[in-house]
Amino acid sequence: MPPSLRLRTAAIVEPASVILLFTNLATVHWPAIATLLGPLHGCAYLIVIGTTLRESPDTRTRLLALLPAIGGLLTTRRILAAHRSEADIPA
Template identity: 55%
Template sequence: MRPPWQPLPVAAGVELISLTVLLLNLATVHWPAVASLMGPTHGCAYLFVVIATARHPRRTGRLVLTALVPAIGGLLVLRHLSPAHDAQPGRR
């Protein structure tokens, strides 16, 4: 049985990959077509991560602020929401 589709991990991955492509494009050939495609993709993924975190049932103010960190905010949110994070000693 497959686990249910989770949009937050997908959006966090798209956010990171799209920013990486944007920065690599900027550092190398700087093709306008790549920037015009990946820029809005990154922006939408970033906004989706922030909104999905704000709507998550286990959200906290600190977690929403973490989601605002570009590129790695979504990954940090996923790490905090993972079951392995809750199983660590000293965690509530």
């Protein structure tokens, strides 16, 4: 089964929110931005972990989900590759 829309969305939001948080920190450092993006990043990170646990039985894939900022992208890529390899095997 390919990665769900929930996992794909969280995998994009997670690194984007980190990039925006660090950009804010390096430039204007507005507390309101950090107040908004901090919890957004945390939620995306937890959604990546929870969804990966639900969708993949592979231990390495589950461990990849624990990597902050890039874990979701790596997990999505690995689940998609596993799905494609299963589809190539004739029944």
